[in-house]
Amino acid sequence: MESPAVTFTLAYLVFAVCFVFPPDEVRSAGLTVQSLLAAWLGSEDAAFVQYHLRRSTSTLLAHSLLPLGYYLAVTSALAYYWSRKGWNNHPLARTLAVHALPQSGWREVASSINTEFRRIDKFATGAPGARVIVTDTWVIKVTTYCLHVAQQQDIHLTVTDSRQHELTPDSNMPVQFLTIRVASINPYVKAFDIRLNSTEYGELREKLRAPIINAANVVIHQSLSDLFLETFTSLVEINQTYSVPSTQELEPCIGCMQTIANIKLVKNCQEPNEGECQQCYCRPMWCLTCMGKWFASRQDQQHPETWLSSQVPCPTCRAKFCILDVCIIR
Template structure:
């Protein structure tokens, strides 16, 4: 049987990790800095910059108190260690307590320094100062501009509350745990630097492509930063930006669910049994695109004849390439339920015999 201190240690580590990185379950339960201190933080809609100045400061103080909270919890979980009596504990626990207290004191000192001169020393305010025109003017005018544009309903916004990407008429904003990155649209160059395909995502049962976009400013006082969003949101982002987004030559952007599904369709088809083309049979161009030779043959492989499955044997010769067949497959699905696409059956585009993804064979 595990000891109480080991159980508490494991539970506290899991809690701390989830509290810092905030999965959806913690966010739904309200276990976030934004929710726990909402009465002091105020409203983001009323004052976006002021809200995040308070939020980042509070987040720093709360996160830095987690080691001290572990020590306090161990005083209750393991009373035999005599942790409340500092002079009786081991040197290791004394060092841990001293480091925890120092971390908390340094955090308080840093926040107090930030708050001087009406928070002018805060990293967010210093970032805004880089956008002030002229430079000798204060950051307040920039904050007012961002606050005003954030209240407009036509802004682009995506992501979780503590890690969002926001694009207004003038500004590109990235909300991070301890900071808010700010860039002015007229001064920035955006480029897609990477894309990652995820077969499953926490919020959807369908494949998801995550794009990484580099935001670089011509203003030397503004640091570059990366924003991440789903490829299905890419078109909406481009509509809000005044400048084009450059894309690396090796990055392919899938902007629709059908395009994302097509990659998954091809991957599953490549795992199926191939169709060995008879020597006397000639392959013609795909009748869908007329660009490449037909590369697929529908053969009923998913189950035996006579079962209740809807699939039937197709006797058509190879007439479709894999891409066109995949697009046909996606077009015949319920667009409201993309999570059911892979398990569905659709009619052959030529003879209307039902087939599923397991029946799609590549020609060899």
């Protein structure tokens, strides 16, 4: 395909030069803007200025379409070439052919993918230009112009990157996106990356046969509560701290019994509305993680944008508090 492409490019270049700077032979053949649009341009003798208004405008427009004409002609020729021999020349057909058994071809591979894609138990996610599909046998990435395909039995998967959008009061949903590298032991299959929301990570793992290696040591948040807990902790850490009397001995958290209680609820938000935040008189009995989990469990799961600004009852005395009232013990 390289030689025809070069030949066509040279031929189109000659055509474009002759169209913009027509020699006498081209003019005599009537292949100029003035000749092709003579009926619309009218007579130069009848209205000289109006004629050249139309002529200069149409010439500029025609010349500006030359690059578009080249790309349309090239892509049309490429599309025709791909469709020849029952689409055997298409890059996707060649991609599928490397997965075919010795006595079969790409159509058998396509039939397998078609059959598995129709099943309702497939994993599918992503936007139309970057879809990820995992079936019993195949891992597929759909992009705008191509399809990446790998067999599950041949692949190694590695988490290479994580990008997170922090939960804020004006956001609708906190999001952590994971980038997973799909590499095949088949030398003819190029490695490719898939990207998905961390909340879908568990469902993806259930559909995969191969384990996923976390090479980047990414902390993967697989639920909304996980993401909120991280934000809850970061906000509490900037609150004012609480000093316990030297005679008071801290006990293990009654939530997990693994960590010493390290937070105290102190009314700091100065909420003026009666019935909202209240002073809690309980002694320190909870760790920051368990209190964050308690706070998240009391929220409306359908409206995460309200979580940071809401109040919840103390798990012990039921006094209402907000995030501003959670103080780390010094």
